[in-house]
Structures are given as structure tokens and as C-alpha cells.
Amino acid sequence: MTPNPVVVEVSRGDRVESFHRGAAVVVDARGIIIHTIGDTQRPIYPRSAVKPLQALPLVASGAADRFGLSLAELAIASGSHAGTADHLSVVEGMLRKAGSTPVQLECGTHRPFDEASSRDLDARGIQATPLHNNCSGKHAGFLCVARALDADPTGYTEPAHPVMREVAAALAATTGASHDTANRGTDGCSIPTFAIPLSAVATGFARLGTGTDLPDSLARAAARIREAVAAHPEMVAGAGRFDTRVNAAGGGAILCKCGAEGMGAAALPTLGLGIAVKIDDGASRAVEVVMARILGSLLRGTSEVDAVLDGLADQALQNWRGTVIGRVQATHHVGRTL
Amino acid sequence: MTPNPVVVEVSRGDRVESFHRGAAVVVDARGIIIHTIGDTQRPIYPRSAVKPLQALPLVASGAADRFGLSLAELAIASGSHAGTADHLSVVEGMLRKAGSTPVQLECGTHRPFDEASSRDLDARGIQATPLHNNCSGKHAGFLCVARALDADPTGYTEPAHPVMREVAAALAATTGASHDTANRGTDGCSIPTFAIPLSAVATGFARLGTGTDLPDSLARAAARIREAVAAHPEMVAGAGRFDTRVNAAGGGAILCKCGAEGMGAAALPTLGLGIAVKIDDGASRAVEVVMARILGSLLRGTSEVDAVLDGLADQALQNWRGTVIGRVQATHHVGRTL
Numbered sequence: 001m002t003p004n005p006v007v008v009e010v011s012r013g014d015r016v017e018s019f020h021r022g023a024a025v026v027v028d029a030r031g032i033i034i035h036t037i038g039d040t041q042r043p044i045y046p047r048s049a050v051k052p053l054q055a056l057p058l059v060a061s062g063a064a065d066r067f068g069l070s071l072a073e074l075a076i077a078s079g080s081h082a083g084t085a086d087h088l089s090v091v092e093g094m095l096r097k098a099g100s101t102p103v104q105l106e107c108g109t110h111r112p113f114d115e116a117s118s119r120d121l122d123a124r125g126i127q128a129t130p131l132h133n134n135c136s137g138k139h140a141g142f143l144c145v146a147r148a149l150d151a152d153p154t155g156y157t158e159p160a161h162p163v164m165r166e167v168a169a170a171l172a173a174t175t176g177a178s179h180d181t182a183n184r185g186t187d188g189c190s191i192p193t194f195a196i197p198l199s200a201v202a203t204g205f206a207r208l209g210t211g212t213d214l215p216d217s218l219a220r221a222a223a224r225i226r227e228a229v230a231a232h233p234e235m236v237a238g239a240g241r242f243d244t245r246v247n248a249a250g251g252g253a254i255l256c257k258c259g260a261e262g263m264g265a266a267a268l269p270t271l272g273l274g275i276a277v278k279i280d281d282g283a284s285r286a287v288e289v290v291m292a293r294i295l296g297s298l299l300r301g302t303s304e305v306d307a308v309l310d311g312l313a314d315q316a317l318q319n320w321r322g323t324v325i326g327r328v329q330a331t332h333h334v335g336r337t338l
Numbered sequence: 339m340t341p342n343p344v345v346v347e348v349s350r351g352d353r354v355e356s357f358h359r360g361a362a363v364v365v366d367a368r369g370i371i372i373h374t375i376g377d378t379q380r381p382i383y384p385r386s387a388v389k390p391l392q393a394l395p396l397v398a399s400g401a402a403d404r405f406g407l408s409l410a411e412l413a414i415a416s417g418s419h420a421g422t423a424d425h426l427s428v429v430e431g432m433l434r435k436a437g438s439t440p441v442q443l444e445c446g447t448h449r450p451f452d453e454a455s456s457r458d459l460d461a462r463g464i465q466a467t468p469l470h471n472n473c474s475g476k477h478a479g480f481l482c483v484a485r486a487l488d489a490d491p492t493g494y495t496e497p498a499h500p501v502m503r504e505v506a507a508a509l510a511a512t513t514g515a516s517h518d519t520a521n522r523g524t525d526g527c528s529i530p531t532f533a534i535p536l537s538a539v540a541t542g543f544a545r546l547g548t549g550t551d552l553p554d555s556l557a558r559a560a561a562r563i564r565e566a567v568a569a570h571p572e573m574v575a576g577a578g579r580f581d582t583r584v585n586a587a588g589g590g591a592i593l594c595k596c597g598a599e600g601m602g603a604a605a606l607p608t609l610g611l612g613i614a615v616k617i618d619d620g621a622s623r624a625v626e627v628v629m630a631r632i633l634g635s636l637l638r639g640t641s642e643v644d645a646v647l648d649g650l651a652d653q654a655l656q657n658w659r660g661t662v663i664g665r666v667q668a669t670h671h672v673g674r675t676l
Contacts, residue, residue, distance in 0.1 A: 003341040003359075010599070010620060013523030015533050017383050018599050018620030021341075021359070045355050108658025122457040133658060185351030186663040195353050261348070261356045281619040282348060282356030320446025320471060325524040 004038030005333040007279070008286040010317070012326040020286035022262065022279040023198055024294060024334065029212035029272045031176060031203040037333055040202075043195035044278045045185055048259030051138055052078040052225050052267075053174050053204050054191075057166040058141040059221035063148035067097040074228035075235035076137030078257070082238030083112025083132040090235060091131055094140040098147045105130035106157040107139045107189040114238055135189035137235070142167075142191075157190040164192060173218055175204035188260060198276045201265050206274030209255060209267030226269060229255050242288045242312065246295065249308040254295060258284070264291040268299055285328055289313055293330035342376030343671040345617070346624040348655070350664040358624035360600065360617040361536055362632060362672065367550035367610045369514060369541040375671055378540075381533035382616045383523055386597030389476055390416040390563050390605075391512050391542050392529075395504040396479040397559035401486035405435040412566035413573035414475030416595070420576030421450025421470040428573060429469055432478040436485045443468035444495040445477045445527040452576055473527035475573070480505075480529075495528040502530060511556055513542035526598060536614045539603050544612025547593060547605030564607060567593050580626045580650065584633065587646040592633060596622070602629040606637055623666055627651055631668035 008020040023038030033040075055078040058064055064074060073094045081087035095101060111128045112118045121128060130136055139156075142163050146153040151162040158164060159181070168179040177196035187193040206212070209226065211219030229236055233247035236257065246256045246266075256266040262279030264287040275294055279286040289312065296309035317326040346358040361376030371378075393416040396402055402412060411432045419425035433439060449466045450456045459466060468474055477494075480501050484491040489500040496502060497519070506517040515534035525531040544550070547564065549557030567574055571585035574595065584594045584604075594604035600617030602625040613632055617624040627650065634647035655664040 012383055012531070013533075015381065015383070015521075015523065017523070018618060020619050043353065045350055045353070106659070108660070110658050119457075119460040122460045123463075125461075183353075185353065185355070186657060186661060188657045188663075190657055190659050190661065193350070195351075280356060281358050281621055281624075283619055283621070286619075319524060319526045319528055320448050321444070321528050322446070323524060323528065325526075 024277040027202040029206040029210040040198040045193045049263040049265040056170040056221040060217040061148045063144040071228040071231045075232035077141030079236035080134040082114035098144040100143040107133040107135045175200040201276035202274040205267040209269035262287045293334045362615040365540040367544040367548040378536040383531045387601040387603040394508040394559040398555040401482040409566040409569045413570035415479030417574035418472040420452035436482040438481040445471040445473045513538040539614035540612040543605040547607035600625045631672045
């Protein structure tokens with residue numbers, strides 16, 4: 001197997017200290033590959049990068065209409081939130097609308113990604129709950145789908161549960177890849193994650209961005225998810241975090257979602273393109289730099305958008321006294337022009 | 339350039355999700371290479387992995403004797419501590435003995451690595467200080483050396499300062515590699531870090547473990563640092579952290595120190611060997627697994643030591659509900675027997 005190319009270099013002084021290999025692919029909405037870097041056919045787990053696809057049944061099942069879900073609620077169902085008070089308030093609102101409660105969440109518990117929120121818990125002597133889990137918005141969406149399907153919500157994270165079957169069907173329809181027991185692993189939040197080619201993830205996002213080749217119900221759901229993310233980028237990640245910064249800068253022209261272990265995916269609706277990136281070693285710092293470079297290459301927009309993307313694709317590294325001691329940069333394999 | 343081999347695989351379900359490439363080398367005290375994996379001649383920054391070598395002037399300069407430094411103080415000067423109350427108390431004691439104060443520390447500030455200590459700061463409404471920086475023990479040692487050399491301590495982190503010249507000379511003497519402006523970068527704690535071949539790092543640790551080919555003053559200093567780390571492994575990192583667990587299990591037969599960006603180094607005094615590991619992408623999770631596998635291969639000891647090292651070389655991954663969903667494992671390239 002030929003190793004994937006080096007896509008990110010981390011330098012200190014005038015030397016490369018560490019580097020990241022990976023693969024990336026750009027496809028159009030018919031799944032035609034426009035550009036590839038590295039092996040984009042090896043099955044990879046897309047993890048949380050496909051949350052916007054996993055949220056499609058929330059609209060397509062009728063749950064969003066039945067419970068009157070807001071755009072902020074659809075955005076947080078498509079996101080990995082930071083566990084701030086604002087995020088929790090939106091998730092709790094969704095649960096109430098579906099007649100569900102936080103104890104029904106099966107995502108498990110971790111402390112808020114947002115540092116200030118995490119410290120605030122300690123200052124108030126409060127333990128983190130499943131609501132603080134970055135996936136609780138997605139899981140609240142799953143509980144809404146369970147209610148809309150009149151299914152017992154218990155065990156909604158199990159592969160055979162009606163909700164997970166709807167989600168796997170939406171993933172299969174958008175990506176064109178099979179989602180079955182043979183390629184199934186378990187995600188951090190206990191739902192299945194399916195290993196599929198990176199090119200299939202990109203195809204899923206190209207279709208999410210355009211509705212091309214999707215059944216009407218999924219195409220309409222895709223439009224609602226796009227509208228939600230564009231209206232509430234702060235619900236997809238949180239202040240200062242990559243997905244929120246990129247989606248806010250894009251103003252509807254970018255729908256980007258990263259996930260654990262170096263995964264990233266994006267739709268460029270106005271260009272009809274989908275993008276997927278996987279860093280071999282799973283590094284978040286690397287996928288963000290690569291994604292920013294690809295987005296910036298494809299979507300030369302206003303100077304404000306370009307400045308955000310260029311800044312994310314070539315970042316200064318500071319030490320504990322604030323001295324710039326190196327950089328994190330996309331390499332020429334990613335390139336300024338694809 | 340041939341890519342380094344895959345040394346660690348991170349699996350989810352029955353598939354490899356992410357993987358890490360890297361290099362490793364085992365040498366004897368004369369610098370003869372016993373075993374290599376990947377490119378061990380490319381210059382790399384050893385970062386905090388060489389703290390035990392950077393601590394040699396603290397003894398060799400006479401500072402340790404003059405200020406009556408304890409073994410705990412020599413251990414924390416060789417370590418990357420977790421910022422617990424116990425760690426801070428030892429660092430403050432060193433500073434007092436040298437007539438120095440925390441405001442003289444030039445390492446910069448970060449929050450304690452130890453989560454409970456970090457939360458305790460918030461609960462008490464206290465800001466982190468340079469004392470909490472994992473390098474403050476090393477820097478307190480530098481201030482002791484400055485005093486012993488009758489040098490103005492201001493700017494002790496600058497390459498031209500007498501303290502940094504002593505440290506660079508000790509690194510050159512032990513590793514056999516040149517340490518000059520041509521291969522100098524700036525470390526996270528503001529002191530110079532010099533890019534040298536991985537094999538030279540291993541040689542430095544083989545000599546640290548044996549005193550072979552070192553001037554008497556450095557050989558005696560090496561013996562004191564070994565004694566200090568063996569007596570106080572909890573000062574080198576902290577409860578539950580890799581270096582502390584490994585050094586405690588080794589009981590003097592292992593002196594292991596990891597650093598940022600996937601660096602690790604170890605001495606096996608009883609075998610007269612030195613080890614160095616660099617993960618290409620800089621991942622801590624990977625260097626720990628590789629180091630544990632190499633240590634376990636070379637040093638089959640009591641069943642207790644073997645159990646600790648085997649457990650660290652092949653770790654279960656759990657999700658947020660505690661379900662085991664994968665593993666982090668050294669590959670056959672590292673191997674059970676070298």
C-alpha cells in the first residue's frame with residue numbers, strides 16, 4: 001500500500017518537527033471525483049463528520065414539523081456542541097417538545113468542550129451530565145424521531161432500533177455506500193459508525209448540499225439542514241471552534257462538519273461539490289488545516305471569507321509565553337489551487 | 339524518503355481506524371546501535387524527553403550540594419510535573435533554597451496537567467501561575483545553577499546565558515551531537531531545543547544510565563539523577579501518568595521520560611541500554627504504546643513490571659458509556675522481542 005502523502009507540516013524554528021499524512025477528495029453531486037489526494041477508497045469511519053446526514057431523518061420522518069423544531073434545534077442536532085449554557089438550553093427545549101427527558105439520553109457523559117463552561121461546573125460544584133456530551137443535540141433529535149415513529153425510545157442507539165435503521169438508511173441513500181453489520185463499529189456516543197470510502201462521504205455531502213439524486217423527502221430535509229446550519233453556525237460547534245468559524249464565514253456557501261480521529265466533511269452548495277478529509281493518525285489540528293486549505297482553494301469569496309480560511313490553513317504556533325515558535329501548515333500536496 | 343513504518347494502530351470494531359508512523363532506536367552505552375525502526379538519523383527535536391540530561395548541570399555545577407537539594411527536588415527538575423499541590427511545594431522549596439522567587443521563572447504559564455488540581459484552582463478562584471507549568475521544576479533547577487555560577491538569573495532561558503550554555507554542553511557531551519545555532523529551535527517553555535538524530539538521544543540516555551564515556555562530574559551527576567528518579571517517580575510526571583507509572587514499576591531499572599510531539603527516551607541502567615522514540619505526527623498516545631512495548635521486550639522483569647508494560651502497550655479504548663469499542667496497540671514492527 002502506497003502511504004498517503006504528507007498533507008500538513010508542523011514546524012519549529014526552520015525545521016519540520018512533526019507531520020501528518022492523509023487523504024482528501026472533492027466530488028460533484030453525481031459522485032464524480034473532481035480531485036483526490038491519497039487513498040480515498042479505503043473504508044474509514046466518518047464519525048461525527050456525518051452528523052448533518054444523520055440528522056436528515058429528523059426532518060424526513062416528520063418529527064421536525066410535528067414538534068415544531070426551530071432552526072437552532074436542527075443545527076444542534078447536526079452538530080458537536082461545546083456544552084455551553086446556550087447549547088444545553090436548546091437541547092433541553094428539543095427534549096421537552098418531544099416529551100422526552102435527559103435521562104433518556106444514551107450518549108454517555110463527558111465534561112463540556114467549552115473550557116469556561118467546564119470551569120463553571122466546578123465553581124458551582126455540579127457534575128457533568130449526558131446533556132453536556134457534544135452529541136446530546138444529535139441524540140435529542142434521535143429521541144424526537146423515536147417519538148415520531150411511535151417507537152419505544154429505550155435502546156434507540158442499538159443498530160436494530162427503528163431510529164438507527166432510519167439513520168443508516170439515510171446514510172446509505174446519501175453516500176451510496178452500504179451500511180450493514182459487516183462495516184459497523186461503535187461510536188463514542190454509542191451509536192453505530194460505518195466504515196465507508198472517503199469518496200462516499202464526499203458524495204453524501206455533495207448531495208446534502210444540492211439534493212441531487214435524493215428522494216424528495218431527503219432532498220427537502222437536506223435543504224432544511226442547510227438552512228439551519230447557515231442560520232445557527234454557533235450551534236454546530238461553539239464560539240471560536242473550527243466548524244462554527246468556517247460555517248459562519250461561509251454564510252450558507254459552506255456546510256462543514258468535522259469529527260473525531262481526523263475526519264472532516266463539507267458541502268459547497270453553490271458549487272455543487274462535496275469534500276471529505278481523513279488524517280491517517282487521527283489528528284484534529286491536521287484535518288482543520290487541510291479542510292481550510294481546500295475550502296479556500298475552491299471557494300474564493302469575499303476577502304473576509306478568504307482571510308478566515310487562509311488563517312486557518314496556515315497557523316502560528318506560540319509557546320507558553322506567547323512567542324511564535326513555529327507553524328502548522330497545509331503542504332503543497334493540498335495546494336492553493338486544486 | 340522511505341516513510342517510517344506504522345508502529346501503532348488504533349482500532350474500532352475489527353478495523354484499523356487511525357495509525358501512527360514513527361522511528362525508534364536502541365543503543366548501548368558506546369552508542370552502538372542494537373536495534374532500529376525507521377529513520378533514526380533525521381534530526382528531531384527531543385523536547386522534554388531530555389529533561390534528565392538537561393538536569394545534569396544542576397548536580398555537576400555543584401548547585402545541588404551547595405543548596406542541599408533533595409532527591410525529590412532533583413527528580414522534579416528532571417520531570418514534567420502535573421501541577422499538583424505536592425509538586426508546587428517541591429518547586430517552591432527549591433526556589434527558596436536558591437534565594438529565588440517564582441517571578442523569576444521564565445517558563446510561562448499553563449493550567450495544571452492534573453485535572454483535579456486544575457478544577458481546584460477554579461473552585462478557589464485562583465489563576466494559574468508559572469509554578470503550575472509542567473517545566474517549573476526544571477526551571478527552578480536552572481535558577482539554582484545560575485546562582486551557583488554567580489550569574490545574573492535574568493534571561494536564563496536565552497541561548498547565550500551561562501546556564502543555557504552549561505545545559506547545551508551537557509547535552510552535547512551525553513548525546514555526542516552538536517548543539518549550536520544551526521539546529522536550534524525554541525521549546526514550549528522558552529529554552530532552546532536542538533534538533534539531533536534520534537540515535538543521539540538514545541546514546542545520551544544509555545550514558546545517563548551507565549556513566550560510560552562521560553567526564554567524572556557528569557557521570558556522578560547521572561548517578562544522582564538516576565537515584566532521584568528511582569526514589570521519586572511521582573515527581574517526574576504525576577499519579578497515573580505514563581512516566582511515573584513506568585519508572586515506579588521499573589524500580590530503578592527504567593528511567594523513562596517522554597516529551598511533546600511524540601518524543602520518548604529511556605535508560606535501562608542494568609542492561610546498559612538507551613532507547614529513543616519519535617512518532618512522526620507527534621501523538622502522545624502513540625509514543626507511550628511504543629515505548630512500553632520496547633521496554634517490555636528488553637526488560638522482562640517481575641510479573642508486576644511485565645503486567646504494567648504489557649497493559650500500556652495494548653490499551654482498550656472505551657466510549658463515553660464505558661463500552662470497550664477498540665484498542666490502541668503497538669504493531670509487529672515494534673514487536674514483542676526486539
